[in-house]
Amino acid sequence: MGKRVRVTGSQARMDETLIGGHVSIAGGLLNAFDNAIAIGANFIQIFTNSPRVWKSSVVSDEESARFRQELAGGNSGVRGLVTHASYLINLASSDPELLGKSVRVIIDNVRSASKLDARGVVLHLGSHKGAGLESCLDRIKPSLLAALDSATQPCRIFLENTAGAGGSIGTSFEELARVIEALDADDRLGVCLDTQHLFASGVAYSTMAEADAVVDRLSKTVGIERLGCIHFNDSKVPAGSLKDRHQNLGEGLIGGEALGNLVSHPSLLGIPLLLETPGGGSGPRTLDVEIARELLRSGIERRAKLVEDS
Numbered sequence: 001m002g003k004r005v006r007v008t009g010s011q012a013r014m015d016e017t018l019i020g021g022h023v024s025i026a027g028g029l030l031n032a033f034d035n036a037i038a039i040g041a042n043f044i045q046i047f048t049n050s051p052r053v054w055k056s057s058v059v060s061d062e063e064s065a066r067f068r069q070e071l072a073g074g075n076s077g078v079r080g081l082v083t084h085a086s087y088l089i090n091l092a093s094s095d096p097e098l099l100g101k102s103v104r105v106i107i108d109n110v111r112s113a114s115k116l117d118a119r120g121v122v123l124h125l126g127s128h129k130g131a132g133l134e135s136c137l138d139r140i141k142p143s144l145l146a147a148l149d150s151a152t153q154p155c156r157i158f159l160e161n162t163a164g165a166g167g168s169i170g171t172s173f174e175e176l177a178r179v180i181e182a183l184d185a186d187d188r189l190g191v192c193l194d195t196q197h198l199f200a201s202g203v204a205y206s207t208m209a210e211a212d213a214v215v216d217r218l219s220k221t222v223g224i225e226r227l228g229c230i231h232f233n234d235s236k237v238p239a240g241s242l243k244d245r246h247q248n249l250g251e252g253l254i255g256g257e258a259l260g261n262l263v264s265h266p267s268l269l270g271i272p273l274l275l276e277t278p279g280g281g282s283g284p285r286t287l288d289v290e291i292a293r294e295l296l297r298s299g300i301e302r303r304a305k306l307v308e309d310s
């Protein structure tokens with residue numbers, strides 16, 4: 001009986017797990033909802049500015065009012081969102097001009113996100129260029145604080161773990177935890193776990209025990225309560241390659257079973273899963289969202305079987 005209750009409990013929490021992906025806002029912010037419907041997503045990630053140019057702006061009051069109305073109305077099925085900050089941002093830069101531009105853009109990104117009722121802004125902190133994290137904390141701390149304080153409504157910043165190329169900050173959970181500690185464990189800071197970056201950084205998790213060890217380390221460093229969303233991606237490149245190359249779920253070198261083992265961990269159930277995969281070339285499709293749900297479901301089943309067998 002006890003075993004059955006466990007399985008049922010996990011099933012219920014799986015049903016609460018929001019699954020979706022990064023969607024385009026080309027042609028207007030409200031198009032995000034149509035794009036979510038088209039792939040069966042009930043959670044989305046969007047850019048509020050082009051992520052590869054320095055020009056940024058804050059969404060207008062009119063745009064934000066229409067967006068929030070659509071979100072609250074619930075007709076699209078979208079139950080929440082995060083935004084993704086610009087890729088150009090480097091809050092660790094020792095170049096004052098680059099640092100200044102980075103702070104201006106992240107402030108705009110956070111203002112926009114808060115005006116859209118996003119749960120948070122996913123951010124790659126940037127690179128220490130080999131100088132080490134400690135030497136940059138004096139720049140990261142005031143920059144992040146300025147960004148957090150610019151929110152017009154409660155909105156968090158989710159620091160994303162990185163694949164590790166070029167001295168990028170956040171390649172380990174310890175580094176992310178160190179940044180959070182440097183900001184006196186500010187409640188407005190969370191993390192985003194990217195399954196591809198994790199793998200590329202050298203953390204393989206093919207067995208259930210390895211998957212459990214990942215979650216254990218995350219909880220002992222950053223803390224699971226700070227996990228705001230999971231970027232659910234397979235990998236085109238091997239473990240330890242330090243390269244950020246996403247692949248469709250089940251078609252890459254991590255593989256569907258390992259991905260399912262990780263996201264089915266009881267502590268992660270209920271954390272939104274977001275696909276940033278190529279799909280057929282223009283981003284995640286309905287099929288990919290269905291595969292994500294299936295990988296989660298089969299992971300939960302394998303875990304239940306392990307409990308039964310033990």
Ligand SMILES: [Zn+2]
Binds near residue numbers: 160194231276
């Ligand atoms: Zn990601």
Ligand SMILES: [Zn+2]
Binds near residue numbers: 194196197244245246
């Ligand atoms: Zn990535």
